[in-house]
Amino acid sequence: MMDFTKMIHRAGLLLLAVVAMLVPSLPAAAVDIEKVVSKGEIEAWLVRDTKNPIIAMQFAFEGGTERDPADKLGLAIMVASTMDEGAGNLDSQAFQGKLDENSITLSFNAGRDAFVGQLVTLRETKDTAFDLMRLALTQPRFDMEAVERIRGQLQTSLRRSQADPSYWAQLAFGYALFPNHPYGLPQRGFTETLAAITRDDLVQFARTRLSRQGLKVAVSGDITAKELAPLLDKLFGALPVKATLAPVADVTPAAQGKxxxxxxxxxxxxxxxxxxxxxxxxxxxxxxxxxxxxxxxxxxxxxxxxxxxxxxxxxxxxxxxxxxxxxxxxxxxxxxxxxxxxxxxxxxxxxxxxxxxxxxxxxxxxxxxxxxxxxxxxxxxxxxxxxxxxxxxxxxxxxxxxxxxxxxxxxxxxxxxxxxxxxxxxxxxxxxxxxxxxxxxxxxxxxxxxxxxxxxxxxxxxxxxxxxx
Structure with missing residues (x-):
């Protein structure tokens, strides 16, 4: 049973985090950005803010949904949806439990051109937060229970979207403008392409697509450059130097005037x-x-x-x-x-x-x-x-x-x-x-x-x- 004192403490920390996120962090004056470079030559931009005991990190890897194989559309989004469903020796329930009990927000998202992650943590729990993030990046489990559960959720979401006219507008809009280009393909794929994605596809994506090549890292909050530099190597240093990325051509929108x-x-x-x-x-x-x-x-x-x-x-x-x-x-x-x-x-x-x-x-x-x-x-x-x-x-x-x-x-x-x-x-x-x-x-x-x-x-x-x- 959870210790009542700890429960009250954690609830207080969570309330502090919510309130602090609503309070402006910086004045309208000049923004002081520090360039932090680790021993492993991983770079981050830092805005230090000590008014609230919160640290926010966002990072982006080159390549997003536009590099999904045509027969496995939705792969990048499926990876993003499963990377926080267990890592290292922690299964999904244990991993999510550690996030919840420490008031840590960790999520991943696949956009058109980048695979993005974000972390928000209290300074008090930063060591736990960064360790969980490191595990998610370098040792995602992709357990079959979690994979099938997330696949089902994504397929259900797609089916429900077909009742939304905005879904059809986006689908037709992309195809009309980019008929022979990855931008013309639906980012979330089809129920059939989601069904074709295997656990090995997820593992291979994480191993080959997430690399230090083109990595961008941004941090704001209660952390110093001296603290951040070694963290960058701890978080990203084990990733491969270069990614395996399918080439994507520049394109001019088609269907002009139609x-x-x-x-x-x-x-x-x-x-x-x-x-x-x-x-x-x-x-x-x-x-x-x-x-x-x-x-x-x-x-x-x-x-x-x-x-x-x-x-x-x-x-x-x-x-x-x-x-x-x-x-x-x-x-x-x-x-x-x-x-x-x-x-x-x-x-x-x-x-x-x-x-x-x-x-x-x-x-x-x-x-x-x-x-x-x-x-x-x-x-x-x-x-x-x-x-x-x-x-x-x-x-x-x-x-x-x-x-x-x-x-x-x-x-x-x-x-x-x-x-x-x-x-x-x-x-x-x-x-x-x-x-x-x-x-x-x-x-x-x-x-x-x-x-x-x-x-x-x-x-x-x-x-x-x-x-x-």
Whole structure:
């Protein structure tokens, strides 16, 4: 039976952790980032914060779901979902029990381009936390009970997703833009490809894909550089120097100007529009950020929200975003409307898109965007986990260790002529690929998205395009 005093103590630590995560960790002043390099030449960026006894670490390995074999889609996500289900001599129940009783959060996730892990621990339990993380990285068990349980959960989640129009929008959107590229394949795979994944596949992934090559590590909280340096070797030093990664080509989005329909018996139409965007390293990124904010990224301050929702009542919400991946770049718009007004909603969206492309924005819109984007930036430093996440993204985008301190200056340096030039370069309503899920009225699609088992494609004026199985 658990000692009552220990139980109260642990409950108090957990409450402290929750409260501390809600309290801003840093002021709006300059961010002091230390570059920490271990004896084994493993590098991490550290923001030290002693106000709360919490340490947050995030790390990323090169390669995500885009490198899954086509016949075993969902492999990276399945690995991420099972790595904390037992490690070393601890089975799933024992491993999770140690995390819970020490108020430790440890999780893994597979994105398009990276395999990411994160750890949050109290300083008092850091030794236990880092040891559990080391075991998960270097000695994951992948016991069959846990593997089959997680497989079942992932398959059930996929089946349930088919009732969600957003699932179909994402599926068709990826395929339409990237029909012959890994980005066009569903990250979570299909129930059939999940069923094909073996325990040996999970073991092989962990052995060959998780390496020190391209590893990025970010830490924020109550730990010194002197303490962190040897920890890096302890945590990551046993991993292989290089990973075995299938090559992935850069790609330009396809289906420019086409309208793809996903027929679903629902009263509303989900709409997603996109065309090529800008690479994160492009010098015009900051002007494009302002263009996007005014166009649709600024919520109720954006033109799309004003014109499509406020003035015409065609939607409850619509927004735009810049998306930069390792191998492709997009600018997208998403929203929904009733089926009967889908044609008008799409028409107005393209009209606003074209107006911003032709005329740019006003001086007032520029000032408002700069004020918001710079003034709200400190709100991203809400806790150590958020700070570690920012540090990790800056590393992955190769923006430099001083980026967080110069980011607002880069935005404030954008002029109205910069915005007009970039809007003209970036936005072209004629090239927008449109994906519609529902029963939109008054729209003639150029193709219809279909899925049969693992076979997906677009039929219509073009022949069925099959993904490799």
């Amino acid at each position: 309208t793809i329909l996903v027929p679903r018996p629902i009263p509303q139409t989900v709409m997603v529009l996109a065309h090529s965007g800008l690479d994160r390293s492009d010098p015009d990124w900051y002007a494009a950020t302002i263009v996007n904010y005014v166009l649709g990224g600024g919520g109720f301050s954006s033109r799309l929200m004003d014109e499509v929702r406020e003035k015409r009542g065609l939607t409850y919400g619509i927004g735009s975003s810049l998306q930069s991946f390792d191998h492709a770049n997009l600018i997208t718009v998403s929203g929904s409307t009733v089926n009967e007004k889908a044609a008008e909603a799409i028409s107005v969206t393209k009209q606003i898109w074209g107006e911003v492309a032709k005329n740019g924005i006003t001086e007032a819109e520029l000032r408002d965007a700069q004020t918001y984007l710079t003034g709200s930036f400190p709100l991203q430093f809400t806790n150590n986990g958020a700070i570690a996440g920012l540090l990790l993204q800056v590393q992955r985008d190769d923006l430099g260790i001083d980026f967080l301190n110069k980011r607002n200056d880069l935005l404030n340096a954008v002029t109205i002529s910069d915005v007009k030039r970039v809007a003209d370069r970036l936005l072209d309503p004629e090239k927008l690929t449109t994906v519609l899920v529902g029963q939109p009225v008054g729209i003639e699609p150029t193709g219809t998205f279909v899925m049969q088992g693992q076979k997906i494609g677009i039929v219509g004026p073009e022949a069925l395009l099959d993904q490799p199985k």
